[in-house]
Every structure is written in structure tokens, then in C-alpha cells.
Amino acid sequence: MQNKRRERIDRGIKVRTDGLYAISSFKEIMYLVFPRLLLIGGFLLLPIVLELAPYWKRVINILCVYAIIAISFDFLANFVGLVCLGGGLFVGVGGYFSAILNSYLKIPIFFSIPLSALLGGIFCTLLFLPCLKLRGVYFAIVTLMYPLLFTRIIEALNILGGTNGITGLDSFPNQHIENYLIILILLIILFGLRRLVNEDIGLVMRAVKDNDQSVKASGINVTYIKSIAVFIASFIGCLSGAYLAHLYMWAGLSLFSLDFSILPIAAVTVGGGGSIVGAVVGSLILVPLSEFLRFFGTFRIVIYSLILVLFLVLKSEGIMIYLTRKYHQFERWVDV
């Protein structure tokens, strides 16, 4: 039998290192820009395409919200090394802040969303500050506990509307604003963070993930770097939470729910961790799937969990990283 082996050949532009390209033709520019344009254009066209299906237009909003939370998880886990299992905390804190600002203090919607993201970001960072020293599993356990803790405290003390939640938040002026606001936020966060992780401070964060001891030996306060990263992640998480509260015109305990913790993690695993775009791609797959499965109630969570485990075991690199590889290289079988 003839022995064969698979050969991988780089296609396209010779890269010296990540981000340094020597571009010489329109074709090469397109080679780099096309995937990005596809994503941006796709997202911007999505509400128009779905004009005929109003229900699915609302799904876009939810999809973007999940994608943002997934991005925040991916950023913390794969670029800073903090695994935060409680994405629901960010959503809940952001949502409740927005509800307090808008419903109690009557601050208009377009101020209450950014303001609650800011306040929520600060609040979550303060909560996480004492546990930034903890490693891996221990940090994960604490973050898993926080959303549960808040749910129980609100239930027990019967504050902030208790189990009924806070109602009477302003809604968005119209559906186009509703759609495009969150799509723009998502795109800005996506490309902003991708930029950030290759800036110098982003490199320092990645260095903290790789090895915090030698970062300390380089004269950098690791806790400070981690708290900046947590602030960024919780800011964008709270932003999506505040948006969600206004979308539902309601902030309640379900904002802290498991859905917001597990689905983004599944999305990152499916899409591919460590690429940030992977989080969006994963949400593009999982959120519509979960809408189809809405009929099954909590069975959805079973399905995400199983998908998550299957991807962890069988294809841990995720779809996005696989696709990137296929895009940049072609494979062929050659005789040995």
C-alpha cells in the first residue's frame, strides 16, 4: 500500500508574525478583509433580511446579548486566565442597575444603559477584587457562587422588587434602534477587544495568563492588571445586561439565571476559545438552536451542556479556529 501523509501549505500572504503583513495587491487586501467584511455586513444586513419574520428579529437582539457575554467570558478565560463561570452576575448587576437608574431615578434610557454599565463594571470589579489572588478552580467556584448569592439575597431580603423584579423600564423608541444599537455595540466590542489583546496592555494580560510569577518579577502588579481586565469584562457584560433589562422592560431574578452562565461558555467552546470571534460564531449557532428548542423548556440547557461536553472532548479547538486554519492553509495528500 502506498503511504500517504497530509501536507499543509500556507496560502495567501507570507506573514512574518501575527499582525505584520506585507500587502502588495488588491487580491491580498481582499484576502485579509473579506472575512471581516462578511461578518460586519452579515450582521448589519441581518435585521433587514429578517424583516419578514418579526419574531426572529427579536432573536437577533438576544443573540447579540449572548455573544457579548460570551466575548467577555472568552476574554477573561483565554486572555487573562480567569475562568468566570458566573456570566449571569454581570447581566444581573447591569440589569438591576439600569432598572434602578431608569425606573426609580427616572434617568432616560440612553443615559441609563452606559451609566449602569459603568457602575455595574465598578461594582463587579469590587466584588471580584478580593478573589483575584485565587487560581483556576477556586476563582471559578467563587464566580459560580456570586449569581446564586445575589438571587438568594434578593429573595431573602425582598429588596429590589423581590421575586417579582423591577418593572416599568423604558423601552427603545423603535425596533430599528433596538436592533442596530446592540449590533453596533457587539461589533465595537468585538473589534475593540481583538485590537486590545494585541496592544501592549493586552500582551501583558496574556502574559499574566501564561505566567504570573514572571510578570511580577518584571515589576508589574498582577492584581492591577487582572482588575483592569475584570473591569473590561464586567463592563461589557453589564452593558448587555442593561440592554436586556430595557428590552424586556423588566429586571428580575432570571437575569442572574444559569442560561447566561452556561450558554456563553458553550458558545465559546463551540466557536473556539482564544479568538474572540469564536464567541460570536458559537452564539450564531447556539442561540438560534435554543430558539428552535424553546418548546422543550429546560431541556435546552441539557442540549447546550451536551454540546459543550462533546466539543470539549472531541473538538476542543472549536469551529472558528478550525475554519481559520482551513482559510489560511490548504491540505493535500502526498506520497511519502
Next chain:
Amino acid sequence: MSILVVENLTKSFGGLKALNAVSFEVKEGEVFGIIGPNGSGKTTLINCITGFLKVNSGKVFYRGKDITGLPPHKIALMGITRTFQIMRPYYSLPAFKNLIVPLWSKRATKLGGWRGGGKHGDRDTVAVDILEEIGFERDSKVPYKPASVLPTGYLKRLELARCLALRPDVIFCDEIFSGLSVSEIAGLLPLIEKLKIEGVTLIMVEHRLKELFKVADRVMALQFGEKIAEGDYKDVIEHPKVKEAYLGSEEV
């Protein structure tokens, strides 16, 4: 003048005394060697001085200032840095991007990195400059490769480069010769001489005595966490306790 003064440093893990009242002084600009058999507390000593471990008692003075118990990053910002025995590069970053981390620190942004570059954000070029200085060929692909694919010799250099980028006054080298071939060590020796000329104080913990004695001005020997000898390397190596520690006592 002594740049670093260590007084009665004691550190115990549970019941085990890893360091027992170790005192020594290091003069500015000298190469100070620390030798001792395995488990004699050499790495613990570095960890205690650079703030990675809390000491039980004793004091460390740097240029007359008490630095005992400060967190590692503050000590590093004062100009005392270290390499790690088990190399700790940032594996996911390209080699030259590894240097961005120290160059980003407050010290390097204020003073500039090695030889003053990098103050104005041109960190990438400065990083490649430092790597070239330390033996990475600028025009080869090596400085741009991820640290995870580099061989040991380069990683050791990268550890040292990471220290240099901080523009240090004192460098603790934790066994930088171990695991290297004779020719690789021969490549590193001129570099150490060069650092000495630049006025950097080097404290080298070593097992490779022959190579250490080529560069060290003074040597201290440790055994079971206690200082057993200090001085010129000839005095130290002839010291009966040192001989006993390395060769075993004669009765056995």
C-alpha cells in the same frame, strides 16, 4: 558600598528550616556567586529576597532601604529582578513580545529599557534590540517565533533578556547555566562580562562551579540553609565544610 545587605534571613516551611539566619552583603557592580548542594536553600533565598516568599525573620536592605516583605513587583520596580530556575517565558507570545511586559512596567517607561530605549512606546524595536544584544539574530526568524517552539538555550537567554528589559541594577540568576551545553555556556559568559562592565550587579546561584568561578568575584556557600563559607572562590572551595558538603564527610 554594599548595594544589598541581607541580615539574619530565616525562613521555615512547617518544621523545616530552609534558611537559618543567613547574612551577607553584595557590593555594587560585582558578580556574587551562591553555591551549595541540592536543597541547601539557594532558590528559597532568592525567593525571599525578591519578595516571592514571606520571610519569618531577618531584614533585606537595598541601597540602605528596608525592602523586607515588599511585594515582588515593587521590588522589581526598584531594580532588583530575577530569572527563574524553571524557565517561565510567556509561551503563547512571540519571543520579542515577551519583552513587552517588562518594557511596559513603570520603571521601563520612566527610565527606558536596556540602554534607555522604549520610553516613547517604540517597544517592539527596543525588544528586538535587546534580543539581538543577547544573541538572537535580528534578521533570522527566531525573535518572531512563539516562545513555545524555542530550544532551551534561547529560552535561558530570553529569561535574561526579560530581566534586562527592566533596566535592572541587580539581577538574580537562578541556575542559568544548568541544562546548557558547554558551547552554549561559552556563549553566555561574554554576556555576563558585558553586564558587569555596564555596572549591573549579578547574583548567580549555580551548580556549574567551573563556569561560575570564571566570572564570580566572590562566592558564598550554603548548606542546609546555613552559610558555611564566604569569600574568594579559592578560599571557599578549599573550605573544609564546603568540601564536606559536596564530597561527603570523610568518616563516611
Next chain:
Amino acid sequence: MQIFIYGLINSISLSLVALGFTLVYSISRIPNFAHGALYVATGYFAWILMNLFHFNYFISAILSVFLSCFIGAMIYRLVLIKIRGMEISEVIATYAIGLAIIEGLRWGGLRGATYTLPVIVPGSIEIFGVIVDYQRLFAVFVGLVIFLFFYIFIKFTKTGLALKGIAQDERAAMMLGIDSDKMAIVSFILGSAIAGISALIIFPLGNIVVEAGYNVLVFSIAVSIIGGLGSWLGAVIASFIIGYAQILTEVFLSTHYQMVIALLAIIITLLIRPSGLFGKQKELEERV
């Protein structure tokens, strides 16, 4: 007096539940977030076997515990073995499996308050003026028996010693020819068995509800973190602390606060003394 006796009983049943979690962690270094799920699943299977298939109590109890062990072993054999060493993936995987089981049961019909397991020993007794039903005493008894069993098992059997070896130093044990994966499976089986047995004993005191899965998980984590992950003595002492704290909050505040107390205890312990009450230096270094 009532507080004392109920606190004692509560603490022992709590330590029984948490023992499984601690056992798995101390041997395989995997925090089994599916522990609570196995607990609920066993209770529910026992109910199904008894009420839908009309098996008698003991057969269904044994079958359901076996099932729990089987699931535990499969979790390790099929999933965790592929992602060993990637701490984060391990946590996410066990957490996801646990969620899948719990939410699957909820979807599969475990809703409402209609599912109860029969008590094994009916009736009650008065001790020092406090009425205690036999089932609670039985729980204490079984708890003590299991502790004794594990003490003997670990101390005197070959497998037990191998488990101890792996727990102390995995690499050294592997060099001596102990199969780390095999021992991890054993630990999962034992841990799941404890989860199952405790479910069979504790569920008859109330209804089988899905939420119990989350509660058990939170309390097991609380106990093992406060006691110091992997430390058995610590786990027992921590379960007394949490157990009495639970009873006291129930008496003086309301049951709502029980979970708040446990969660706060976890967070505060991790922040103040990450190694827990009885954790070792080595573990501290891993954490901070």
C-alpha cells in the same frame, strides 16, 4: 437542646453528603460539580423503580446506587479522561454534565412535590425531651458506618492504600505502578455511591426536588472549601460548622438565609484563608 440535637444530626448528614465530593477531589483532583446531580438522580431513580416498576425497597435502592456509580464512572471514563490536566475544562465539563442531568430530570417530569421516598424506619423517639424520628437517627447511624467503612477501607485494603498514595503524590504513585486513571474511576464510583446512599437516606425526610441538586452541590462545596479541599478531617469539622449555622439560621432567621450563609462562608473562607481550616501548605500554593 433541640438546636443541639438537630444540629448534630444535620451536621452528620451534611458531612455524609460532602464526603463524596471531598473524596473525589482528594484522589483525582477534579472538583466533581456533578455531585449534586448524582444525588438527585439516585433519589429519582429509586422512586421510579419503586413506583413504576414496583420493585421492593431494597432492590430499587441497590439498583439506583449502582446506577449512580455507573454514571459517575462513565463521567470519568468517557469525558474527563480525555481532558485530564486541563483544570478549567474539567470544571466546565463536570459542571455541564451536572446541569444536563439536573435540568434533564426537571424536564423529564421531576417537578412539583409529589415524589417521596419511604422512610426505612418509621416512628420517632424522644431524646432529652426532643422528638426525633428514627429516620434521622438512621441517617446518623449510616453516616457513622460509612465513615468507619472508609477508614478501614483506606487504611487496610490494597485499593485503599493505592487511593491514598495517589492522593498524596500522583506521580510517585504512578511510578510505583498504580494506575492513576483506574484509581480516579474508583474514586468517582465511591463518590457517586456516597452521593447515592445519602440521597436514599436523606430524601425520605422531605420531597425529591430538583433544587436539592443545586443545594447539595453548594453545601458540599462549602464544606470542602471551609475544611480545606481534600482534607477529610477538615470536611467533617466544616460540616459541623455549616450544619449548626444552618439550624441556627433556620431557628432565628428563616430558611431563605441558609444558602446565603453557605455561599458567604465559601467566599469569606476563600478570601481570608484560601487553604481552608485544615488545608496544607501545598494546596495553598496551588491556590494563591
